[in-house]
Amino acid sequence: xxxxxxxxxxxxxAIYSYIAMxxxxxxxxxxxxxKDVLRILDPHLLCLLLTxxxxxxxxLTFNANVSYFAQVMFHQSTMTTSVIMLTFGxxxxxxxxxxxxxxxxxxxxxxxxxxxxxxxxxxxxxxxxSFFSDFIWAYLVGSFLQASTITMxxxxxxxxxxxxxxxxxxxxASFEICAKSVIPCFFSVMSTQALxxxxxxxLxxxxxxxxxxxxxxxxxxxxxxxDWATDPSEKQPHDSPKSGx
Numbered sequence: 474x475x476x477x478x479x480x481x482x483x484x485x486x487a488i489y490s491y492i493a494m495x496x497x498x499x500x501x502x503x504x505x506x507x508k509d510v511l512r513i514l515d516p517h518l519l520c521l522l523l524t525x526x527x528x529x530x531x532x533l534t535f536n537a538n539v540s541y542f543a544q545v546m547f548h549q550s551t552m553t554t555s556v557i558m559l560t561f562g563x564x565x566x567x568x569x570x571x572x573x574x575x576x577x578x579x580x581x582x583x584x585x586x587x588x589x590x591x592x593x594x595x596x597x598x599x600x601x602x603s604f605f606s607d608f609i610w611a612y613l614v615g616s617f618l619q620a621s622t623i624t625m626x627x628x629x630x631x632x633x634x635x636x637x638x639x640x641x642x643x644x645x646a647s648f649e650i651c652a653k654s655v656i657p658c659f660f661s662v663m664s665t666q667a668l669x670x671x672x673x674x675x676l677x678x679x680x681x682x683x684x685x686x687x688x689x690x691x692x693x694x695x696x697x698x699x700d701w702a703t704d705p706s707e708k709q710p711h712d713s714p715k716s717g718x
Contacts, residue, residue: 480655480658483650483651483654483655483658484651484655486650486654487647487650487654490643490646490647490650491644506644509641509644510644512638512641513645515699517698518637518638521691522634522652523652523690524588524690524691524694525631525649525652525653525687526652526656526657526660527684528591528623528626529627529652529657529660530656531623531680531681531683531684531687532619532657533660533661534676534683535561535619535680536558537661537664538661538668539554539616540558542668542676543557549609557613560617561616564617564621565623567620567621568590568621568622569628571625572625572629580636581633581698583625583629584626584629584633585695587622587626588626588629588630588687588691589688590626591619591623591626591684592684592685592687592689592691594619594622595615595619595680595682595683595685595687596681597681598615598618598619598677598681599677602673602677602678602681603678606673606674606677607673611677612677615677615681619680630691633694634649664676664680
């Protein structure tokens with residue numbers, strides 16, 4: 474029940490942001506909210522929102538179930554569970570640090586690499602859950618791998634989503650809040666049921682499936698990218714600007 478309450482709260486915040494948030498470019502003449510909604514409902518942008526939903530679904534699945542998983546199913550202490558959660562949180566920022574240290578090119582290229590890595594961690598986690606679900610390290614290894622790549626993947630997809638919506642950032646943000654908060658709450662509900670019904674294997678495989686689903690949905694965006702996401706330097710490498718020196 475608490476997950477449904479949380480989903481309701483985030484839904485109310487999404488509606489509030491739709492009504493109250495000021496657009497990021499007030500100097501431009503604003504036409505119609507309905508037209509902005511239709512822009513956001515573009516299949517490419519919906520792919521990005523669903524990708525974010527799957528990523529956050531896996532993230533909330535871990536946060537919602539790790540305490541019960543560790544303490545009840547594997548009889549770990551409260552201190553051990555706290556260390557697990559602290560490690561997971563620390564690893565969330567690792568991918569972003571690495572992406573800043575490495576110059577990977579355009580944001581689309583960064584997103585391709587990051588989401589692919591994130592989906593691959595889901596494959597690893599699914600395999601571990603299938604064969605080693607009786608050991609807590611199988612869940613932790615998969616979850617920590619996911620944590621080390623999710624931030625870079627989520628940020629890059631977020632940038633791709635807002636890139637063509639700079640003049641209607643308020644309403645776009647309300648849609649994104651729904652995608653990243655309301656929908657993943659239902660992932661949490663289903664993952665808890667998977668844990669109850671199928672024990673550790675159910676939780677591990679459900680969380681891994683959310684990671685793999687994010688890669689599958691994002692592949693639709695990559696295979697048929699919109700014009701605004703295409704890097705001009707990749708399309709016309711010979712048209713690089715000349716140096717003025």
